[in-house]
Structures are given as structure tokens and as C-alpha cells.
């Protein structure tokens with residue numbers, strides 16, 4: 114038993130290591146298997162699950178005790194028959210055997226009911242934990258881990274962990290208890306036959322080890338090929354437009370056929386080796402039974418033992434073989450679950466980089482006065498994006514921000530909203546240090562409208578209500594009207610109840626933008642940030658959006674980033690960025706008169722001339 118467990122653990126570790134090597138993106142500590150296993154188990158056994166788990170275990174042990182004494186009772190019944198004993202004696206043993214069987218059945222039902230509940234709850238709890246934790250993490254975390262990777266944690270890993278709880282834990286507990294009890298009862302009946310019967314354990318372990326050695330790598334390869342295939346399928350579907358427009362359907366189809374063929378090939382080999390396990394287990398079990406009968410028969414002949422006991426032991430061979438094969442069959446699922454657990458925990462253990470200061474206070478709005486003093490910022494340590502940014506915005510001013518691609522405009526917004534913390538310098542909002550403010554209070558007061566309007570796959574109404582807890586339908590409709598969105602929403606098939614497809618793909622970009630503006634109006638923030646909110650729409654829509662934005666910005670301190678300078682021309686003043694540095698600041702007329710960088714940008718847009726053209730001062734566009 115101890116030997117069996119030791120071998121099992123070793124095999125687990127070995128196979129598990131092999132699989133994790135394939136997920137090289139995960140930092141892998143070679144000897145943390147037991148910790149990950151323990152941690153996974155706590156979701157099923159600790160806290161509020163503790164009581165239920167204890168009851169389930171007690172029921173399981175009692176049920177399997179019933180099963181383990183059953184062969185003993187049948188053996189006794191046989192003994193009564195062989196010595197022509199009293200009928201009442203026979204009835205007694207038959208009755209006890211039946212009672213043990215009934216006990217096993219009833220208590221197993223109870224135990225399984227509880228275990229099923231514990232397993233599903235455990236995987237639900239872990240998934241909930243993972244998702245809630247992701248909500249706490251800073252944006253920089255999402256920069257480092259791609260969407261695909263995180264989706265895989267939420268779906269694939271959660272799935273293998275669910276399987277781990279539902280089949281591995283429940284069945285391995287059952288198998289281990291059964292092995293222990295079978296040994297205990299056998300020892301009680303006859304230790305010599307116990308030794309003979311237990312020969313099945315090492316024999317089974319050897320068979321299982323060999324077949325796992327063959328099937329293990331085959332399944333690992335299959336898993337890899339399957340994930341490549343589904344990756345390709347997903348990519349093709351999301352890039353369907355590109356495939357169709359380039360008339361590459363044939364290419365996609367051919368590649369898919371080729372990949373699917375590999376999967377079938379590898380899959381059929383892997384499944385064949387795993388199918389072989391069944392006949393192998395059966396044959397070894399029968400060989401074990403025959404051994405017990407032969408040795409036991411010889412003992413009966415030398416009058417050492419009753420025939421019933423030998424027959425009982427042939428039953429115990431089966432009771433031992435089954436759980437051993439169960440355990441080794443589940444090894445693959447177990448190490449997959451543990452590897453999944455390790456990856457999920459690596460996210461659960463990630464600390465949010467931006468946390469509220471212990472003595473953080475809520476932001477108190479006092480008109481919207483913003484000061485930046487000598488602010489430096491880098492996303493990646495050592496690669497400075499913003500350098501020495503200093504400026505002051507008076508309450509109610511609208512600030513236009515322009516500059517070439519990569520100049521750091523969106524980055525400036527990211528630090529103002531404290532999605533990222535600055536390296537050095539200070540940011541004061543209404544005299545309060547940004548670092549000392551709670552993020553929640555800050556974000557309820559700052560509204561952000563981005564170029565990439567993000568809408569959820571929900572009704573238009575819910576997308577609007579999402580802006581603020583407790584927003585009413587009337588408020589949302591009023592906001593939509595103000596944002597010039599009401600008319601087109603009413604023209605949608607179900608008006609405000611129309612369910613948008615993924616990210617609002619069924620709407621035009623301008624329509625999505627107008628819903629986002631309406632959403633910002635529902636939120637009614639005190640400060641406003643617009644990042645390229647009007648690009649990529651036709652001039653009529655742009656006018657409608659501009660008008661809506663005008664209403665939204667009225668009297669509020671606001672920042673609007675725009676490449677099309679006409680959009681920000683009317684701002685209180687304009688900030689020009691280049692290479693992470695603020696190169697010019699001032700109202701449009703003043704900047705034009707200066708004939709500097711802004712003038713060059715402006716002229717290039719209006720006269721179709723490149724910056725640095727004959728009329729403009731020569732400037733270099735610097736991306737950070």
C-alpha cells in the first residue's frame with residue numbers, strides 16, 4: 114500500500130513535469146506539486162465545505178466497509194454449504210451479505226450526492242476567485258498577459274480543474290479507502306491469503322505504468338495538436354473578413370484539413386493505447402483470482418483453511434484490482450488538473466500593482482483644477498515614455514491634446530486616470546495628490562470616452578445603465594437623446610431592448626460611439642477625457658458626435674485627444690506632444706502665430722503638405 118502510493122506520487126510528479134514543460138510561459142517550480150495539490154483540495158475540504166466533506170467521508174468509509182466485508186460473508190455462507198451446516202446458519206450469512214450490499218448501495222448514494230455537490234462547488238469557487246481577482250489587477254498585468262492567455266485560464270484551465278474535482282478527487286478517495294479497507298478485512302480473515310491476493314497490486318502497477326508511459330506522451334501530443342487546431346479555428350473565425358477579402362478560403366480550408374488529420378492520427382494512437390488498458394486489467398484480475406484459487410486450494414487440501422475463505426479471497430482480488438486501475442487511469446487527469454491549478458494560482462497570487470494607500474481618502478471635487486509637476490513615466494522600467502510633463506489646467510477648461518502617433522497622448526490619460534502609477538513628479542487634482550486618493554472615487558468622477566467604443570453583448574439599455582449603479586431607464590433615454598443616439602436606437606429592431614452582438618459589432622462605429630457618449634452622460638462625471646472619440650466617422654456623424662460631446666463637456670474640465678486638429682481647434686488651449694515631451698502649449702491662435710510644431714501639423718493637414726514643408730518650420734516627429 115505504501116509502496117503503491119509512493120510509486121503513484123512519483124509517476125504523477127514525473128508526468129506532471131512533462132506536461133508543464135509544454136507550458137513554458139508559466140514559471141514552474143519543480144517541487145511545488147504537493148502545495149498546489151493541497152491548495153486545490155482546500156477548495157473542496159476547507160471552510161464552509163468542511164462539515165459536508167467530513168460527513169461525505171464518513172458515509173464513504175462506512176459504505177466501502179459494507180462492500181469489503183461482503184466477500185467475507187459469502188465465504189462464510191459457502192463454508193456452511195460445504196460442511197452441510199444448518200439452514201438457519203446459511204440464512205444468517207446470506208442475510209448479512211445482502212445487508213452489507215444494501216448498506217454499500219445506500220451509503221454510496223449519500224456519499225456521491227455530497228461529493229458531487231462539493232466538487233462542483235469547489236470548481237465554481239475557484240473560478241469565481243480567479244475572476245474576482247482579475248477584476249482587482251492593474252492594467253499593467255493585462256499588458257503582460259495577453260487576452261488569449263487569460264481566456265485560457267478562465268476556460269481551459271477551469272475545465273481541467275473541474276474535471277480534477279469531479280472525477281479525480283472523488284474516485285481516488287474512493288479507491289484509496291477501498292484498498293485500505295480490503296487489506297484490513299483480509300488481514301483479519303487470513304494474513305497468508307492476503308499476501309497472495311495482494312500480488313495483484315504490483316502486477317497491476319507494472320501494467321499501468323507501461324501503458325501510461327506509452328499513452329501519456331501520446332495524449333500530451335494530442336492535447337497540443339488539439340489546442341493548435343482550436344487556436345487556428347478561432348483565429349480564422351475572427352479574421353474571416355481578411356480571409357474572405359483576400360480570397361484565402363481555400364488556404365484556410367486546406368490548412369484546417371491538414372491540422373485535423375494530424376489530430377485524428379495522434380488521437381487514434383493515443384486512444385488505442387488507453388483502450389488496451391481494459392483487457393489488460395481484466396486478464397490480470399483473472400490471473401490473480403486463479404493464483405488465489407490455486408494457492409488457496411492447496412491450503413484447503415492440506416486442511417489449513419476453509420474453502421469459503423478461499424472463495425472470499427478471490428472476491429478481494431477484484432476489490433483490489435479495480436481501485437488500483439482507477440488510480441492509474443486518473444493520473445493523466447490528475448496531473449492536468451494540477452498543472453491547471455498551478456497556472457490559475459499564479460494569477461490568483463499576482464498582486465495588484467496599484468493599490469489604494471492605507472490612508473487614502475476619497476477624491477473631493479472642487480471644480481476640476483489639475484496640476485502636473487515634472488512627471489516622468491514608463492510602462493516598462495528603463496524605457497521612459499513621458500518626460501518632465503508639467504502643466505496646469507484651470508477648472509472648466511477644455512484642453513486639446515495633439516501630436517504624432519506614439520507621442521504619449523494616451524499614456525498621459527492613463528496616468529491621469531491612475532491606471533498606471535507615475536515614476537516621479539506629482540499630480541494634483543483639486544489640490545489633492547493623485548496617489549493619496551482612492552481609485553474608486555477617482556474613477557466615478559472621471560469619464561473616459563475612447564475611440565474603441567466597447568459595448569457588452571447585452572441590450573442597449575443595459576449598456577447605458579452599466580455606467581452608473583441605480584441609473585433609471587428614463588435617465589438613460591434622456592442621455593441618449595442628448596447624445597443624438599435616441600433616433601437610431603429607436604430604429605433598431607427592438608429599440609432599447611435590442612441585444613447587441615459581440616462588442617456591438619452589429620452597429621456602425623459612429624453609432625457605437627454615440628452610445629458610449631450617452632453612457633458617459635448617464636455616468637455624469639465631473640472631469641472628462643476623450644481619446645480620439647470622433648475619428649473614423651463621416652463628417653455628418655462627426656458633427657452629431659461633436660455636438661453631443663459639446664453638451665457632455667459643458668462647464669467641465671476636459672481633455673480631448675485628436676489627430677484631426679479641427680476637432681480641438683475650439684479648445685480653451687492646446688497641448689502639443691512629441692516624443693513624450695510637451696513641446697507647445699497655448700490657444701489655437703497663439704500657436705498658429707508662433708509658427709512652430711503645431712503650425713506645421715496644422716498646415717500639413719489643411720494644405721496636404723508634409724510637416725517640414727516649405728511654409729512650416731522644419732520639425733521632426735518623434736515617437737517615444
Ligand SMILES: Nc1ncnc2c1ncn2[C@@H]1O[C@H](COP(=O)(O)OP(=O)(O)OP(=O)(O)O)[C@@H](O)[C@H]1O
Nearest residue numbers: 256492493498517518519520521522523524525737
Ligand atoms: N501598455 C503599454 N505597455 C508598454 N508600452 C506602451 C503601452 N502602451 C503604450 N506604450 C508605448 O508608449 C508610447 C506612447 O504610446 P501612446 O499610446 O501614449 O501614444 P499616442 O500618442 O496615444 O499615439 P496614437 O496617436 O497612435 O494613439 C508608444 O511608444 C507605445 O509603444
Ligand SMILES: [Mg+2]
Nearest residue numbers: 522523524644
Ligand atoms: Mg493614443
